[in-house]
Amino acid sequence: xxxxxxxxxxxxxxxxxxxxxxxxxxxxxxxxxxxxxxxxxxxxxxxxxxxxxxxxxxxxxxxxxxxxxxxxxxxxxxxxxxxxxxxxxxxxxxxxxxxxxxxxxxxxxxxxxxxxxxxxxxxxxxxxxxxxxxxxxxxxxxxxxxxxxxxxxxxxxxxxxxxxxxxxxxxxxxxxxxxxxxxxxxxxxxxxxxxxxxxxxxxxxxxxxxxxxxxxxxxxxxxxxxxxxxxxxxxxxxxxxxxxxxxxxxxxxxxxxxxxxxxxxxxxxxxxxxx
Amino acid sequence: xxxxxxxxxxxxxxxxxxxxxxxxxxxxxxxxxxxxxxxxxxxxxxxxxxxxxxxxxxxxxxxxxxxxxxxxxxxxxxxxxxxxxxxxxxxxxxxxxxxxxxxxxxxxxxxxxxxxxxxxxxxxxxxxxxxxxxxxxxxxxxxxxxxxxxxxxxxxxxxxxxxxxxxxxxxxxxxxxxxxxxxxxxxxxxxxxxxxxxxxxxxxxxxxxxxxxxxxxxxxxxxxxxxxxxxxxxxxxxxxxxxxxxxxxxxxxxxxxxxxxxxxxxxxxxxxxxxxxxxxxxxxxxxxxxxxxxxxxxxxxxxxxxxxxxxxxxxxxxxxxxxxxxxxxxxxxxxxxxxxxxxxxxxxxxxxxxxxxxxxxxxxxxxxxxxxxxxxxxxxxxxxxxxxxxxxxxxxxxxxxxxxxxxxxx
Ligand SMILES: Nc1ncnc2c1ncn2[C@@H]1O[C@H](COP(=O)(O)OP(=O)(O)O)[C@@H](O)[C@H]1O
Ligand SMILES: [Mg+2]
Numbered sequence: 275x276x277x278x279x280x281x282x283x284x285x286x287x288x289x290x291x292x293x294x295x296x297x298x299x300x301x302x303x304x305x306x307x308x309x310x311x312x313x314x315x316x317x318x319x320x321x322x323x324x325x326x327x328x329x330x331x332x333x334x335x336x337x338x339x340x341x342x343x344x345x346x347x348x349x350x351x352x353x354x355x356x357x358x359x360x361x362x363x364x365x366x367x368x369x370x371x372x373x374x375x376x377x378x379x380x381x382x383x384x385x386x387x388x389x390x391x392x393x394x395x396x397x398x399x400x401x402x403x404x405x406x407x408x409x410x411x412x413x414x415x416x417x418x419x420x421x422x423x424x425x426x427x428x429x430x431x432x433x434x435x436x437x438x439x440x441x442x443x444x445x446x447x448x449x450x451x452x453x454x455x456x457x458x459x460x461x462x463x464x465x466x467x468x469x470x471x472x473x474x475x476x477x478x479x480x481x482x483x484x485x486x487x488x489x490x491x492x493x494x495x496x497x498x499x500x501x502x503x504x505x506x507x508x509x510x511x512x513x514x515x516x517x518x519x520x521x522x523x524x525x526x527x528x529x530x531x532x533x534x535x536x537x538x539x540x541x542x543x544x545x546x547x548x549x
Numbered sequence: 550x551x552x553x554x555x556x557x558x559x560x561x562x563x564x565x566x567x568x569x570x571x572x573x574x575x576x577x578x579x580x581x582x583x584x585x586x587x588x589x590x591x592x593x594x595x596x597x598x599x600x601x602x603x604x605x606x607x608x609x610x611x612x613x614x615x616x617x618x619x620x621x622x623x624x625x626x627x628x629x630x631x632x633x634x635x636x637x638x639x640x641x642x643x644x645x646x647x648x649x650x651x652x653x654x655x656x657x658x659x660x661x662x663x664x665x666x667x668x669x670x671x672x673x674x675x676x677x678x679x680x681x682x683x684x685x686x687x688x689x690x691x692x693x694x695x696x697x698x699x700x701x702x703x704x705x706x707x708x709x710x711x712x713x714x715x716x717x718x719x720x721x722x723x724x725x726x727x728x729x730x731x732x733x734x735x736x737x738x739x740x741x742x743x744x745x746x747x748x749x750x751x752x753x754x755x756x757x758x759x760x761x762x763x764x765x766x767x768x769x770x771x772x773x774x775x776x777x778x779x780x781x782x783x784x785x786x787x788x789x790x791x792x793x794x795x796x797x798x799x800x801x802x803x804x805x806x807x808x809x810x811x812x813x814x815x816x817x818x819x820x821x822x823x824x825x826x827x828x829x830x831x832x833x834x835x836x837x838x839x840x841x842x843x844x845x846x847x848x849x850x851x852x853x854x855x856x857x858x859x860x861x862x863x864x865x866x867x868x869x870x871x872x873x874x875x876x877x878x879x880x881x882x883x884x885x886x887x888x889x890x891x892x893x894x895x896x897x898x899x900x901x902x903x904x905x906x907x908x909x910x911x912x913x914x915x916x917x918x919x920x921x922x923x924x925x926x927x928x929x930x931x932x933x934x935x936x937x938x939x940x941x942x943x944x945x946x947x948x949x950x951x952x953x954x955x956x957x958x959x
Contacts, residue, residue, distance in 0.1 A: 349870060349951050370874040377872020388867050388955065392565065402871035404554055449871065 294361050296456065296488055297323035297346065302355035304341050304511075315341035316352070317511035323490065325456070328483040328521065330491040330502035338511040339492045340461060346490060347380050347459045348372045360456070377405050381450025381458045383479075385465035387442040389434040395421060395445045396430035402453050420448040424478055440471030447478055451487075458482060461492045476501045477524035552884075559885040562857070563892075570889060573853045576846025577893025577934060578900055581927050583839035585901020586908060587832050588923050593909055594828035598821040600744075606682040608784045611654075611815045612640070612777040612794060630772035631811040636801050637777055645793040647786035648779055652679035653758045655775035657765055661754055662727045663715035670711050671753050672728060674761020674775070680706075682780045690722035690737025693757060697736075701759040705733040708753035709741040728754065731764050787816050824913070831908070843930070846893065847938035854886050854942035858949075865946055866954025879947035886939020887932060894931025898924060 304316040315338045323329055333339050344350035345357065348364055351372070357365040364375055381402075382388075389398045399417040408416075421427050424444040434442050443463060450458050460479060464472035480501060483489050491502055499505050500522040507515035563570045605611070614631040641651045655674035660667065673679075677698035680686075692706050705726060712721050721735045733756065742750035766774045781790050791814045798812050858865070865878055873881075905919055 344952050347870075349955075370876060373869060373872055373874040373877075376870065382870050384955070388863070388870075390864055390867065401868070405868075405872040405874070405877055407551065410554065453872070 298358040328503040330499035333508035337508040381455045383460035385462035420452040559888040574893035578897040580842030581897025582900030586904035587835035589905030610779040650780040666715040668714040674758040687737035706755040708751040710751040712738040847934045851938040858946040862957040869951035875947035879943045882943035887935035890931040890935035894927040898927040
């Protein structure tokens with residue numbers, strides 16, 4: 275286990291005082307071979323993401339965003355280049371090691387929610403904890419707390435088909451949060467949502483940034499990228515633009531939703547601190 | 550992931566497709582059922598043979614009046630009495646060297662009574678040798694000795710069941726009981742031999758055969774009103790002893806060369822062996838049924854698990870994304886296959902019980918044998934089938950690529 279940096283297993287890598295960037299990619303390439311066809315989905319990407327960042331990865335369809343996110347999220351490995359996550363080189367790990375890195379470090383939010391059907395919201399949120407070897411009591415308590423953070427504490431016993439799209443995505447966010455992972459990767463999280471519920475979801479994600487969680491957003495919509503502080507644009511597998519902006523603040527439309535309100539406040543505060 | 554949670558997940562997944570789960574289990578159910586029935590039949594055969602020896606003694610032949618019919622058919626009521634006490638004496642005479650002991654065995658049902666109780670039991674008239682042939686000892690008092698056995702003394706040795714019935718809270722030895730109205734003195738109480746093929750071995754009273762003839766038998770005292778048990782020096786000698794007895798009795802009865810025997814010599818060991826052979830055939834049949842059912846059941850499990858893996862590709866992707874290792878996924882599907890066949894095994898235990906009961910009751914007509922080990926066998930075999938046939942689907946599931954799995958559209 276020479277690859278294991280002892281620091282990587284510290285329970286709270288989110289702490290802003292840890293040295294070094296959270297994510298360090300150097301010369302990342304990802305090539306797909308399909309018969310004679312060779313697709314260079316990523317053609318040499320360097321990317322550093324600091325702890326607590328709010329970053330959107332933009333680009334047109336086919337530009338390599340999803341490939342990028344898969345590698346960032348340790349679902350896939352680069353063909354070339356190095357990727358250090360929280361100081362640990364994760365670009366050459368086994369499938370099992372990658373799985374455990376994902377479980378500890380990364381929460382995913384997908385465009386299509388990817389909740390287990392016929393399974394309650396609470397159980398969906400509990401699911402990642404199964405693989406952390408926690409007792410059912412602890413799992414339940416943490417899942418309930420996570421649902422509370424997304425304002426769905428009273429929907430725990432609902433199955434996905436009893437929930438609206440926005441609510442389902444919030445359950446998915448709760449699931450991403452439940453392991454206390456320092457990074458949330460969201461691939462087109464609002465792609466299946468209408469404007470109003472997109473807004474709710476972005477408010478929650480902004481609230482998480484305010485709490486120190488690093489949120490990596492993948493989107494092709496400029497409206498959604500506008501909620502992030504930093505926007506990295508990909509084209510043909512290369513970073514063509516990397517800029518910092520003042521994010522648009524989501525919130526307001528969800529009067530009565532405590533979590534979203536809190537998220538709005540937090541996001542506002544965070545925005546005030548970094549003009 | 551802990552085992553309990555994994556099991557809960559597995560049962561829930563199976564419960565979601567109740568009908569499919571049930572149909573998949575059927576092969577396992579019948580396979581295990583056949584295994585159980587097979588084990589029970591084997592046990593039953595063993596026990597039944599043991600019972601035959603227990604109730605008659607080992608290395609024993611039985612001689613009685615009547616023509617040659619198969620063992621078990623009644624030679625009593627219709628057949629003409631032919632075996633006499635002279636024949637008995639001839640068997641005892643030492644003329645046939647492989648004969649060790651000879652005992653008469655006269656039996657009837659009669660009412661027995663003490664001051665404290667009343668009971669209907671089987672009365673056996675015999676001599677002292679009989680206790681040796683059956684290797685039957687007393688727990689209280691004594692059996693009758695050589696002389697008493699040959700005398701017409703009104704003495705009795707009680708089987709433990711009768712002792713309990715007639716003397717619920719007293720020592721029977723030295724007490725008086727009545728058999729068919731006549732008073733007898735209790736000499737002793739026999740140790741318990743438990744249940745046998747003909748029922749309770751201990752539901753018996755034993756009196757000297759001469760007393761029996763005088764007090765209980767009707768008909769001419771010339772003939773042995775029952776059977777003669779012949780104990781051999783060793784069981785290898787059965788064939789020659791049977792031949793010897795046949796020659797001796799034919800001569801005694803002055804039968805012409807063309808005449809049929811008017812007596813029968815039977816070897817309980819032969820009977821037991823016959824039963825064992827027929828059990829063996831049925832066991833083989835059941836073994837084939839079991840093997841085929843289990844193979845079909847196992848393939849069914851594998852098939853349904855492969856379908857399940859495909860149906861749940863996205864679920865697998867999601868689980869992997871949130872940190873399930875390939876081993877976690879493999880375990881989940883393996884435990885599911887195991888649960889599927891283990892439940893089949895439990896149902897199969899029920900089916901096997903019914904099968905074993907049916908066989909014991911209708912085919913072999915012996916007692917039901919269903920030792921606790923059969924439950925372990927049901928679990929062991931069904932678990933083995935689950936692992937064997939669940940492994941490949943589980944490995945397939947664990948090798949899915951999370952990205953592809955997450956994109957999978959069902
Ligand atoms: N599994 C794959 N096999 C082959 N080519 C792929 C695969 N995934 C993505 N690609 C190709 O890589 C390029 C980048 O794809 P992707 O990362 O999905 O872009 P985006 O998410 O920005 O639309 C595209 O040309 C796409 O066709
Ligand atoms: Mg994409």
